[in-house]
Amino acid sequence: MTTLPIEEAAALRAKILAWAEAYFERDAPVVPDADYDQAMKQLEALEREFPDLVTPDSPTQRVGAAPLSEFESVEHRLPMLSLDNAFSTDDMDDFHRRVTERLGDGDVSYCCEPKLDGVAVSVVYEHGALVLAATRGDGTCGENITANVRTISNVPLMLSGGGVPPYLEVRGEVVIPRDAFERMNAQARAANEKVFVNPRNAAAGSLRQLDSRITARRPLAFTAYSIGAVEGDLPAAHDAILQRLSEWGLPISEYMQTVSGIVACDDYYEALAGQRDTLPFDIDGIVFKVNGMAEQERLGCVSRAPRWAIARKFPAQEVSTQLLGVDFQVGRTGAITPVARLQPVFVGGVTVSNATLHNADEIERLGVQVGDTVVVRRAGDVIPQIVSVVEDNTSGSSPERAPIVFPGQCPDCGSYVAREEGEAVIRCVGGMACGAQLKAVVRHFASRKAMDIEGLGDKLIDQLVDDGLVRSVADVFRLSQAQLAALERMGDKSSENLLASIQLSRSTTLPKFIYALGIREVGEATARALANYFLEMDALLAASTDLLEGVDDVGPIVARHIRGFASDERNQHVIADLLALGVNWPPVAVDSGEGPLAGATWVVTGKLESMSRGDAEQRLRALGAKTASSVSAKTSTVLAGPGAGSKRKKAEELGISIVDETEWLAMLEEME
């Protein structure tokens, strides 16, 4: 039986929508991009041939339209208001007092919502179909950005469910989630394109595109927070209205909460402020709205802001200040980082007087010079950054500008500095002869996630290196109590304690030891993967780059860094010294011979689809099995992926059991 075009179009649409949902909403693509593109092409061709088959919610309607020469102006049926700000609990008390006095009622329910830091947008639905989207503009007139908003994957083109009013204007904020923003900027950086300063600028820039095909490629997301003009019935409370919008398919904030009274508003503020840094998107405050629509009506508006709502702002994460100078710091790997010295400012809740400038490329990109007024950003725990130069920087107290010059020699040891090909970073070539590098190496070695030497802090390390008592990390284990007690601000008691914690740190684990060595690009996770794979330090040191690349997490660059480290004789000496000085660890746990596969020897061969071979071997070892690279009479089972050749044949000859990937995954499910 042949399929009718209408059936084919419906099937394609359903498939594409499901794939898009997995991709955009769950961040878990189920098919390669090429399959998605292919299905879209098929659907487009079909809809071209039979234009009647185009439905308003067809995914083809989201890909972006031909570029506009300019945006049309749109008058809002009801003005888009702004909000009054509050900065303290006192301001909130004043707000509550004004509300209760006007309403003549002390019991007020407030709906609390995050104040999303993006771009305000109005979206109009007629009989459930998206017909218009506009920016806020001056509040009265905005710009028609319908083509752009249609490309936003979580904005329904068609509302679903019953009771949708014939005319419904939804208002909300368009943002770019933080993780998508990071990915987008990483891609831009890799392609040598312009990076965005922050997610809000990126969202605004994306919506301002005259070519909606560009907007379609940006990871924009919409959250509805209120309604505008409506013809038809809606519930009598703000929270119930938003709930209804959500039932019709519109995204609303999952953090929304209705509370009673102003004290509960303060509690909500504190709770969300505490989560601010870990939220998936930027927020710049909390909006509190009187929940009853009749009460909102009675309260009304003053000039451009409603009396029934207020925005309690967080401390700013971006402020401007003056760049006083630049210091150059030498890191563990010799990387020389320019550090901005700033006129101290209060930003993101703390006073900041230093910010990283990353490297010479970044300085060039910013076009920054000493004396400039710059915008400093501090979000959460991240190191403060300079994000831009304020255009008009003549108003600063020092109008003279001076270019930032990188030193030709290491500021610490005077060694040459070199820039490796393809790298943005300039490095001191001094190695351990450079005091600054050695200090950074020892700091890393002693840190909690590495050898975890309690009490060996930065100041002490500086003294030990400066006095020549520590010339390599192994020297830490050669320190005597007399040497320690003779140091500044070190009594008998503290030197005894330190010696005891050094002693304690001798017993470590292989992953911690590998991490402590400070090999470039080898973080905690990679160190763990290496330990699980090689089980012994010697095996790791002897591994070829090919073998190293077989380890999960390890690509050609990391493999090269490990190889470079392992083949350096000085490093070999330090490792030998450390072991001779009593550093030790128990056998790696995955090789403990315990677990459901204890006593069995497995060989993995061929190409697996769900994981790398190294990964499969690691999982097997975690279950207690031994893994081997060749098939022999000792082999218990062979896991053979597609393309398995001689090993599979040998197993067949020897009558050894062979499992394919599907069987193996089923086994894993049972055992893990």
Ligand code: IVH
């Ligand atoms: S309600 C009359 N709710 O903040 C009420 N606004 O100055 C109008 N914003 O430009 C806004 N998150 O784009 C409201 N949950 C939220 C919001 C929110 C962000 C923005 C909005 C507006 C600005 C208010």
